[in-house]
Amino acid sequence: MKLNLSTWCKSAVVIATLCAAAPSFAQERTTEGMWMTEYNNMVENGLYALSAKNYDVAYEKLHTAAEWGSKEAQFYLAQIYLNGWGREPDYKQGWLWLNVALEQRSQEWRDAERQISRALPEDFIKAMQPFVEQHIATYGADAKDLRCVKRTKIGSNIKEIMCEKRTY
Numbered sequence: 001m002k003l004n005l006s007t008w009c010k011s012a013v014v015i016a017t018l019c020a021a022a023p024s025f026a027q028e029r030t031t032e033g034m035w036m037t038e039y040n041n042m043v044e045n046g047l048y049a050l051s052a053k054n055y056d057v058a059y060e061k062l063h064t065a066a067e068w069g070s071k072e073a074q075f076y077l078a079q080i081y082l083n084g085w086g087r088e089p090d091y092k093q094g095w096l097w098l099n100v101a102l103e104q105r106s107q108e109w110r111d112a113e114r115q116i117s118r119a120l121p122e123d124f125i126k127a128m129q130p131f132v133e134q135h136i137a138t139y140g141a142d143a144k145d146l147r148c149v150k151r152t153k154i155g156s157n158i159k160e161i162m163c164e165k166r167t168y
Contacts, residue, residue, distance in 0.1 A: 055086020069144025074101035096135040105161040
């Protein structure tokens with residue numbers, strides 16, 4: 001097979017591009033060594049199972065992703081515990097996961113937290129505070145290497161704190 005100069009140049013450009021991009025592919029891993037696609041898919045599959053009311057699969061996927069640090073997974077895992085979706089309600093676990101998730105702040109999540117805290121006895125919330133702090137120390141943004149930044153919500157002046165998994 002004979003390559004003309006134009007074909008050879010195009011091939012060289014493609015190869016050079018792939019080689020230059022290789023280090024960025026390597027940076028798609030978390031500090032735990034997992035690929036970001038694995039991290040994101042675990043959350044998405046958990047939310048899909050939750051919306052399909054497949055609570056056992058949703059619990060499994062969201063619990064794993066919550067332990068990895070996903071704020072979205074932590075929030076919806078809290079909802080599973082608090083609402084008793086597919087299991088007996090567990091207000092202690094629900095409250096713990098909700099408070100870890102609230103390192104990421106959105107209006108929807110703040111509204112949910114206000115509603116839940118009004119429904120729970122004040123002495124329960126006070127008694128849970130040391131456990132909340134321990135749960136945050138174990139599964140919070142700092143412990144799970146998340147970057148949380150303030151962002152303005154699109155179309156408004158409302159600031160939200162969004163947390164994302166760091167990649168290296």
